[in-house]
Amino acid sequence: MSSTIYKTSQNDMQIHIFKTNIETMLDLDMLQLLFNANRNIIxxxxxLEDIDKVLRVDSRKNLSQIDIINQVKLMGFSCEELD
Known part of the structure; x- marks a missing residue:
C-alpha cells in the first residue's frame, strides 16, 4: 500500500493581517472553533498584547480577506484589514 502526501506550496498560500478587538482567552476559544472548522486556514x-490585537491568518488563496472579516464579525468582534 502506498500513501500520498499533499503539501500546500508557498504559491498557494497567502497571509492576512487584521486589527481586531479580541481581548481574552475566551475570545480566542470562540475563534478557535471557527477557524479550526475552516480547512482553508492553515x-x-x-x-493580545499589541494595541491593535493583531490577527494573522495564513490561508490558502481561495479564502479572501472579506471572507475572514465577515466570519470574525459574525462572532461579534470588530475586524479590519491592516496595511
Missing part, C-alpha cells in the same frame, strides 16, 4: 494567531 495557521492563525492573535497578539
Amino acid at each position: 495557521e492563525w494567531s492573535v497578539d
Whole structure:
C-alpha cells in the first residue's frame, strides 16, 4: 500500500493581517472553533498584547480577506484589514 502526501506550496498560500478587538482567552476559544472548522486556514494567531490585537491568518488563496472579516464579525468582534 502506498500513501500520498499533499503539501500546500508557498504559491498557494497567502497571509492576512487584521486589527481586531479580541481581548481574552475566551475570545480566542470562540475563534478557535471557527477557524479550526475552516480547512482553508492553515495557521492563525492573535497578539493580545499589541494595541491593535493583531490577527494573522495564513490561508490558502481561495479564502479572501472579506471572507475572514465577515466570519470574525459574525462572532461579534470588530475586524479590519491592516496595511
